[in-house]
Amino acid sequence: MxxxxxxxxxxxxxxxxxxxxxxxxxxxxxxxxxxxxxxxxxxxxxLPIKYLGTPIYKGRKKKHIFEDIFTMFQKKITNWHYNFLSFCGRLVLIKSVLNSIPIFIFHTLYPSMSVCRRLERIINKFF
Known part of the structure; x- marks a missing residue:
């Protein structure tokens, strides 16, 4: 001490x-x-714990580490889905909001291709 x-x-x-x-x-x-x-x-x-929004873990990276990002994407898209948005409106939301959510975490933890594909699928379902 x-x-x-x-x-x-x-x-x-x-x-x-x-x-x-x-x-x-x-x-x-x-x-x-x-x-x-x-x-x-x-x-x-x-472990695992979160520090400044980034998971700290020991061992191999697994998909469950990124579950919070998947959940956050789903919540945003679910809220927007009920609004009547044009194609351009959806595109602006994706570019400005969804693409900025994982930037910090992706700089500290390099996601696997399966994580990136899952995020792309979530975005593609929005269109």
Whole structure:
């Protein structure tokens, strides 16, 4: 905990214990995890987690990591589907909204071709 105190002292920033978490390897025994919890008052979380909207995971990339993007696309399209939009109106919505949603995540996580194809299918069904 000394390093957290030093961080606070040097930066004048306060560490929020409610928002702070720690991650340990699965092979770490529960006694050690509980010791860390009691020392720093943070909760232990398991992977995958989200940080700034981007999934943090261990191992191979799988489709379920991108499920939030698929859900977000479906919600947007479902809401727009009930509006009577012209072809050009739909095109503008896709270019301005749908294509900008995954940009940050795709810069940090390179999606597989199957993920890209699934997003394309969702967009194509909108037309």
């Amino acid at each position: 000394q390093f957290l105190f030093n961080f606070h002292k040097m930066s004048s920033l306060v560490i929020s214990k409610d928002k702070s978490r720690f991650i340990v390897e699965n092979s770490i025994n529960h006694v050690r995890v509980n010791a860390i919890k009691s020392e720093c008052s943070f909760n232990c979380v398991d």
